[in-house]
Amino acid sequence: MKKFKVGLLGMGNVGTGAYKTLEMNRELIASRVGADIDITKILELDVKRKRDVNVSPDQFTQNPDDILTDPEIDIVIELLGGIEPATGFMLKAMENGKHVVTANKAAIAADFDKLVGTAEKRRVMFRFEGSVGGGIPILNALTKPLLANEYTEVLGILNGTTNYILTQMAENGSPYAQALSDAQAKGFAEADPTADVEGHDVANKLSILISLVFGARVHPNDIPTEGITKISMADIEAAAKAGSKIKLIAAAKRENGALEYSVKPTLIPFSHPLAGVSNEFNAIFVKGNAVGELMFYGRGAGPLPTGSAVIGDVIEIVRALRGDGR
Numbered sequence: 001m002k003k004f005k006v007g008l009l010g011m012g013n014v015g016t017g018a019y020k021t022l023e024m025n026r027e028l029i030a031s032r033v034g035a036d037i038d039i040t041k042i043l044e045l046d047v048k049r050k051r052d053v054n055v056s057p058d059q060f061t062q063n064p065d066d067i068l069t070d071p072e073i074d075i076v077i078e079l080l081g082g083i084e085p086a087t088g089f090m091l092k093a094m095e096n097g098k099h100v101v102t103a104n105k106a107a108i109a110a111d112f113d114k115l116v117g118t119a120e121k122r123r124v125m126f127r128f129e130g131s132v133g134g135g136i137p138i139l140n141a142l143t144k145p146l147l148a149n150e151y152t153e154v155l156g157i158l159n160g161t162t163n164y165i166l167t168q169m170a171e172n173g174s175p176y177a178q179a180l181s182d183a184q185a186k187g188f189a190e191a192d193p194t195a196d197v198e199g200h201d202v203a204n205k206l207s208i209l210i211s212l213v214f215g216a217r218v219h220p221n222d223i224p225t226e227g228i229t230k231i232s233m234a235d236i237e238a239a240a241k242a243g244s245k246i247k248l249i250a251a252a253k254r255e256n257g258a259l260e261y262s263v264k265p266t267l268i269p270f271s272h273p274l275a276g277v278s279n280e281f282n283a284i285f286v287k288g289n290a291v292g293e294l295m296f297y298g299r300g301a302g303p304l305p306t307g308s309a310v311i312g313d314v315i316e317i318v319r320a321l322r323g324d325g326r
């Protein structure tokens, strides 16, 4: 059976989830794809961390060029997080003819044109399904089966950590700090959870959605953004008395040719479908002029849901390389 070799940059929560997804479904994936997919090398400093996967010490390297310039490696998965050195590594991998998969929303939102442009120039595939909505295949839906539509609006809950915190505060009376530390322990939060609770992670994701939905580049710093750090238990109780939940909502729409966008805590009536989206789940509404309204729902954070999206991207690349358009 043909073998495809993959290099992994970063084995934190999501890197471990991607590795685990491939490990637990290896035979199933091989039978579906008609090829073996192997993560052969892993760039990671923390080789001692206990991970619930079978990884041998000689798979680890501390030298990025062992992966980025290895002619045997077909696909590079970047899961380091942050803008640099992640972006430089992805560009170098592309320059060396490697296909790239990432879930790094900060890097994509900051340098969308450069990353997509370099992939086009070097004729390699660049996929980033795991960057928005964790395991929800929203980017695939927007860029393939829904492409016949003109989109008019996209909105939703795009951060698992903050949705988990707001849910735990509202439903279990958990203090904010406790809920945040639980979200970190479950592997939902960013390395620096400030990005989650201040709304920057959602702004990155909304920036990516705006690129794909409206074909417009809006830098995340230009998206009016408010997180959840000012939300108190009293606010949540007052919202409940008024028949609403507080949710961190990202929204973008085009009206009369003008784009409007924001990230902010919003009162959602109990009767609204978004009010039922709890814990680390995300939901994304899209409006298209042919399809009407659609809602996508699933786990928006966590090692395995995001790992599912990452390995799904790898599989799509392998199938394309094999000329398998079924």
Ligand code: HSE
Pocket (backbone or CB within 6 Å): 131, 133, 134, 158, 159, 160, 161, 162, 188, 189, 190, 196, 201, 300, 301, 302
């Ligand atoms: N920290 C992110 C979240 C991870 O909580 O949604 C998934 O992008």
